[in-house]
Structure formats: C-alpha cells, structure tokens
Amino acid sequence: MTIADPGAAETETYRLDAQAGYLLRLANQRHAAIFQNHVAAGLTPTQFSALVRLAEHGACSQNQLGRLAAMDIATIKGVVDRLRQKGFVTTAPSRDDKRRHLVSLTEAGQALIGELQAAGQRITEETLAPLSASEQKSFLRLLKKLT
Amino acid sequence: MTIADPGAAETETYRLDAQAGYLLRLANQRHAAIFQNHVAAGLTPTQFSALVRLAEHGACSQNQLGRLAAMDIATIKGVVDRLRQKGFVTTAPSRDDKRRHLVSLTEAGQALIGELQAAGQRITEETLAPLSASEQKSFLRLLKKLT
DNA sequence: CAAAAATTGTTAGCATGCAAATGTTATGAA
DNA sequence: TTCATAACATTTGCATGCTAACAATTTTTG
Numbered sequence: 001m002t003i004a005d006p007g008a009a010e011t012e013t014y015r016l017d018a019q020a021g022y023l024l025r026l027a028n029q030r031h032a033a034i035f036q037n038h039v040a041a042g043l044t045p046t047q048f049s050a051l052v053r054l055a056e057h058g059a060c061s062q063n064q065l066g067r068l069a070a071m072d073i074a075t076i077k078g079v080v081d082r083l084r085q086k087g088f089v090t091t092a093p094s095r096d097d098k099r100r101h102l103v104s105l106t107e108a109g110q111a112l113i114g115e116l117q118a119a120g121q122r123i124t125e126e127t128l129a130p131l132s133a134s135e136q137k138s139f140l141r142l143l144k145k146l147t
Numbered sequence: 148m149t150i151a152d153p154g155a156a157e158t159e160t161y162r163l164d165a166q167a168g169y170l171l172r173l174a175n176q177r178h179a180a181i182f183q184n185h186v187a188a189g190l191t192p193t194q195f196s197a198l199v200r201l202a203e204h205g206a207c208s209q210n211q212l213g214r215l216a217a218m219d220i221a222t223i224k225g226v227v228d229r230l231r232q233k234g235f236v237t238t239a240p241s242r243d244d245k246r247r248h249l250v251s252l253t254e255a256g257q258a259l260i261g262e263l264q265a266a267g268q269r270i271t272e273e274t275l276a277p278l279s280a281s282e283q284k285s286f287l288r289l290l291k292k293l294t
Numbered sequence: 295c296a297a298a299a300a301t302t303g304t305t306a307g308c309a310t311g312c313a314a315a316t317g318t319t320a321t322g323a324a
Numbered sequence: 325t326t327c328a329t330a331a332c333a334t335t336t337g338c339a340t341g342c343t344a345a346c347a348a349t350t351t352t353t354g
Contacts (some may be wrong), residue, residue, distance in 0.1 A: 026294035147173035
C-alpha cells in the first residue's frame with residue numbers, strides 16, 4: 001500500500017533535486033553569476049555569444065546570426081538592437097536581398113573580441129572548477145550530447 | 148606569428164561550442180522544448196518546481212518557497228501570482244508574522260501533483276535519452292556538483 | 295509566367311530571472 | 325526599552341526566450 005502514505009511515497013519515488021531540468025537551471029544560475037564577475041561593458045552571456053559568433057563567421061544577416069548563436073529570431077532581434085545601442089555592431093540593408101539587414105562588427109566590437117575570448121576561457125574554468133580535469137572533460141562531452 | 152592571422156588564431160584557441168555556459172544554455176533550450184510536450188495545464192518548468200516543492204514541504208511563506216525552489220524573491224512572486232491565477236495555490240496572511248503570506252496548495256493543485264511527478268520522470272528520461280544508462284548517472288552526478 | 299511556399303524581419307504578449315529601491319514587520323543587542 | 329538590524333513582500337527596470345501574427349520579399353513549383 002504505497003498509496004496509503006502519499007507524502008512519503010512521492011518524496012521517495014520522485015526527487016526534484018535529481019531531475020535534469022532542475023539541475024540544469026541551477027547550473028545555469030551559477031554560471032550566470034560567474035559570468036557577471038568577469039565580463040566588462042555590461043555584456044550578457046547572450047550578447048557575448050552573438051559577438052563571438054559574428055567575429056567567427058563575419059558579417060551576416062540577423063536571422064543567420066540567430067541560427068549561428070542558437071537564438072530565436074525574436075530573441076536575436078533584441079540582442080542585435082542592444083549591441084547596436086552599445087556601439088559594438090552596425091546594421092545595413094543588403095543590396096542583394098531587400099529583406100535582409102547585414103549585421104557587422106564595429107571597430108569597438110572588433111577590439112573587444114580578444115578580451116572577450118580570454119574572459120570566456122576564465123569563465124568556463126571557474127564554472128567547471130568543482131570538477132577534476134578528467135571530470136571536466138567527461139562533463140563537457142556528455143553535455144554536448146544533450147544539445 | 149599566430150597573431151598575424153587573427154581570424155584563424157582566434158577560432159583555433161577559442162571555440163564557443165566548447166564553453167560550459169553556451170552548452171548549458173543549449174541543453175536548457177532542449178529540455179524546455181521537451182518539457183512543453185509533456186506537461187499539461189500550461190505549466191512552465193519554474194511553476195512545476197514551485198508546485199512540487201510546495202507539495203514536498205507543505206505550506207510556507209513566499210520567500211521560503213523561493214529559497215526551496217531556488218528562485219529570486221522577485222521571480223517567486225510572479226510565479227506564485229500565476230499559480231494562484233490558475234487556481235493551484237492560495238495565499239493567506241500569517242497570524243504569527245504579519246509580514247508573511249502563507250502559500251498553500253489548493254485541492255486542484257494537490258490533485259495535480261501525482262501527475263506532475265510522473266510527467267517529470269518522463270521528461271528527465273527523454274532529456275537524458277542521448278546518453279547511456281551509465282552516462283546518465285555520471286552526468287547527473289557531475290551536474291549536481293556544479294550547482 | 296503565376297500561384298504557392300519559404301525566408302526575413304517586426305511587433306506584441308507572456309514568463310522567467312536578476313538588481314535595486316521601498317515599506318512593513320520582527321528580532322536582537324546595547 | 326529602544327535602536328539597529330534583519331526578514332518579508334512589493335515594485336520597477338532591464339534582458340533573455342518563446343509563440344504567434346503580420347508584411348515584405350524571394351524562391352520554388354506547377
């Protein structure tokens with residue numbers, strides 16, 4: 001009669017602290033806090049990813065950048081708007097395709113990239129610090145399978 | 148002179164696809180999509196966590212529930228508001244402490260818990276499906292260390 | 295070629311998630 | 325007891341992140 005004591009039965013058979021989604025949210029929270037301590041210019045992790053992808057790939061359309069950085073088209077629009085306000089990217093209409101707005105790094109944005117990548121390394125190191133070197137490698141390998 | 152070819156040098160020394168924060172964001176995205184396919188009543192992962200914690204712990208104050216479910220006080224307020232609108236929780240002023248609002252499960256909320264826990268199990272299973280059984284165990288162990 | 299389908303970008307709405315400022319109430323220390 | 329401190333809750337502001345609806349443009353297809 002496990003049903004007879006619902007409270008005990010439930011907490012034994014289901015533990016929120018063992019659920020992938022809950023733990024992923026907590027790990028994300030911790031990473032976001034670490035990120036904020038390392039990156040200047042008031043950049044967010046999302047803005048950071050968009051800038052790095054733009055440097056990797058070169059100028060491209062807004063939607064294309066969204067796909068490169070794994071962001072929804074509604075999300076990437078806001079991100080590009082804010083990066084433009086901060087002076088790190090510019091947008092210009094494409095001659096080839098009148099629908100497209102080409103997004104490019106400004107000089108200020110280009111100048112920031114090296115610093116951002118160095119900070120990114122430190123952020124990942126600190127995020128993974130609770131794990132040993134082999135655990136870190138294993139964790140990243142498994143995490144990549146879940147994307 | 149690795150500096151001479153900035154584009155190539157950067158992409159070799161820094162890969163966004165190997166950064167913990169970026170991968171955590173992608174894994175979260177995938178989990179959120181899976182969640183939406185399994186949970187009824189229009190519940191979000193956050194609302195889900197709050198309900199389950201409330202069932203585990205019993206009625207408690209809003210801030211306390213936020214700590215149990217790892218949510219900021221501004222976040223838990225919105226979550227409780229929406230759960231109240233949906234009829235799954237009620238709030239009542241505490242006699243002992245006039246600052247507190249006690250949050251409790253309604254009958255509808257209580258009735259939902261079992262179903263939610265079953266769905267939660269399936270969601271974690273599907274989220275971790277790309278991993279083998281031993282990899283799943285290993286991943287959850289490492290992930291827990293990063294929270 | 296012309297209609298259907300796809301792509302690009304915008305906007306609105308909803309739900310986290312955090313910081314910071316505010317007001318109320320409770321508690322602990324001088 | 326009084327005063328400083330802490331805890332509780334609310335509100336505002338900003339930044340994701342998604343859905344859905346829309347208009348403009350391009351591509352595909354019959």
